[in-house]
């Protein structure tokens with residue numbers, strides 16, 4: 001078995017689907033382990049092989065996509081000397097992974113939910129032993145099947161998590177609030193939600209071509225509608241709120257990574 005995925009929830013399943021879509025591995029080369037019901041359902045849907053804990057020792061690499069709180073109980077059951085580990089757990093450092101799993105063949109990755117549609121931005125880091133064993137190279141290829149991959153120094157991982165990985169939730173709140181604003185002014189709910197999604201997608205495309213400040217200035221006619229809307233946003237401290245959101249999420253990453 002080339003790869004076992006432990007935890008095929010939202011993220012584990014997205015990555016599984018990405019690597020199957022890209023034909024990086026055959027379904028028969030991938031094993032999955034979750035609750036019995038979830039394992040069965042995802043195996044049936046994707047063709048990946050259902051695994052038991054004892055099968056993991058025969059896998060070349062294991063992708064860990066369980067919650068950080070589940071690592072302590074899980075690690076002793078899955079620690080095998082000849083396996084390379086790839087983790088997407090928020091906050092959990094390569095040092096903690098190494099200690100818990102008893103190997104330096106550990107890779108820390110941080111994708112985001114856009115992996116579901118092949119548009120994740122994924123940060124990757126790992127020690128020399130993971131590079132030498134080909135684990136980093138494997139992880140780069142794996143995450144390239146679900147979007148863009150960036151090598152990132154580990155000290156920036158919690159910041160990357162608080163910004164890029166958490167951002168889909170921040171932006172979803174912005175979309176919902178925009179739609180609420182439209183509904184308050186009389187636009188039907190379904191139409192308001194569609195308009196909010198469309199303008200976020202289009203603005204994302206524009207932001208790839210021009211600086212946010214330029215885009216903002218181009219939309220804001222002198223004495224027009226937008227500058228009045230912007231003044232209201234500034235009065236409510238929207239910039240500070242977003243910066244504080246990234247800081248709070250980054251600090252939570254530090255906390256999640258503390259190993260007792």
Ligand SMILES: NC(=O)c1ccc[n+]([C@@H]2O[C@H](COP(=O)([O-])OP(=O)(O)OC[C@H]3O[C@@H](n4cnc5c(N)ncnc54)[C@H](O)[C@@H]3O)[C@@H](O)[C@H]2O)c1
Pocket residue numbers: 006007008009010011012033034035038065066067068070074088089090110111112113165
């Ligand atoms: N959701 C995101 O946007 C996102 C983004 C980047 C990273 N992450 C990280 O990815 C990891 C998974 O997040 P998710 O959103 O997919 O969570 P999830 O709850 O959807 O999936 C976790 C899965 O792990 C399974 N699981 C729990 N304990 C297990 C065990 N001992 N053995 C096998 N399976 C077990 C659960 O049944 C569940 O299906 C987390 O560590 C999170 O920090 C999440």
